[in-house]
Amino acid sequence: MTFIVREIAEGVILFRILNRVTEKFENFWPIPRGTSYNFYIVRGKDRTALIDGADIRFSDEFFRALEERIKVEEIDYVITQHAEPDHSGTLAEVMRRASGAELLGTKQALAIGASLSNYPLERAREIKDNERLELGGKTLRFVVAPMIHWPDTMMTFLEEDRILFTCDLFGSHGASEKVYFDEDYFELADYYASILMPFPAMVANALQKVRALEPRILAPSHGALHRHVDSILRTYEDWASWKPKGRALIVIGSQYGNSEILAREAADGFREEGIEATLVDSSYAHPDDLLALTLESSAILIVSATHNGRPFLGVRYYLDLLEEYKPKNRVFGVIGTFGWGGGAGKYIKDFLESLKIPVVAYMEAKGKPGERELREARELGKLLAIEAKKLLK
Structure with missing residues (x-):
């Protein structure tokens, strides 16, 4: 019909x-x-x-x-x-x-x-x-x-x-x-x-x-x-009104899996603080799904590998969406990874702050994550969750 x-x-x-x-x-x-x-x-x-x-x-x-x-x-x-x-x-x-x-x-x-x-x-x-x-x-x-x-x-x-x-x-x-x-x-x-x-x-x-x-x-x-x-x-x-919800979004741009490992550790940190995080691979995500998840999340963590001195291509696409759709009442965190030369993390942080979007947690990691980097990513997720819960009060 x-x-x-x-x-x-x-x-x-x-x-x-x-x-x-x-x-x-x-x-x-x-x-x-x-x-x-x-x-x-x-x-x-x-x-x-x-x-x-x-x-x-x-x-x-x-x-x-x-x-x-x-x-x-x-x-x-x-x-x-x-x-x-x-x-x-x-x-x-x-x-x-x-x-x-x-x-x-x-x-x-x-x-x-x-x-x-x-x-x-x-x-x-x-x-x-x-x-x-x-x-x-x-x-x-x-x-x-x-x-x-x-x-x-x-x-x-x-x-x-x-x-x-x-x-x-x-x-x-x-x-x-x-x-x-x-x-x-x-x-x-x-x-x-x-x-x-x-x-x-x-x-x-x-x-x-x-x-x-x-x-x-x-x-x-x-x-x-x-x-x-x-x-x-x-x-x-x-x-x-951009009313925050007790959820989190983790947008991942991973080329060889290292960024994804850190993203999953951060998700465990969110979970320890009572907030469930949705992990999304920016290579496959539909733009309306990314926006809808941003709308429904109080905390957003962007985890990106460095690609030609800048963030992963899928992450850059998400940043363009943020620039156009201008989320409010959200807290953001950034994890940048690299093999031989950084750039992704700082690029994302500077970009978000230019939009007056608060970045409350930030880290960079070189090469394959070790125990220290895994612990730092988990703590970053916990910190973001704590800051997100403040928005819910």
């Missing part, structure tokens, strides 16, 4: 295209379980609105799904909550077929959509924050939420049914036919880490707006819908 169609309230229909063929989201983030594109129809007594579209590469599935429940020409309003192509790609064709429809979106969404997806601006109207649209027994209120994760974004609240269509907020990956988050496995943390993690202040602002609306259902444009609203809000509030 390539799509599902489900009624989630009277006159409110979820359409979901199941993408099981694309290996990467945005041509970068791995999606081994696939992903999906949600769009919605809201039928009032007098008017009908379509909320969002889909990637143009799935146009056939988009229109086949829609036409299971509605003739496209019967649509009165096309609501673009966000003009990124995976939301907007099919909307110009909807507007062509629904010749009497009006296109609604923020000023930025209309401008971006005209550029990326050929929106017909002569039939478009700019929406303001808290503006309402009456469909006849169904009232849509528009809630502007910029930088979630583009400047054009808004959400749409169906007041009578208390359904909030949240665009990319609360999205998840997974090409599942199940409607709700509690019904199947969906990748929520990886989605947040890769898409929304750079914008914690804007996410926090949007969450306040969501709380004030007191929705019954959260209906994003990717993945599962949420009916346990308070639970997902608390999860997002923790993420947006």
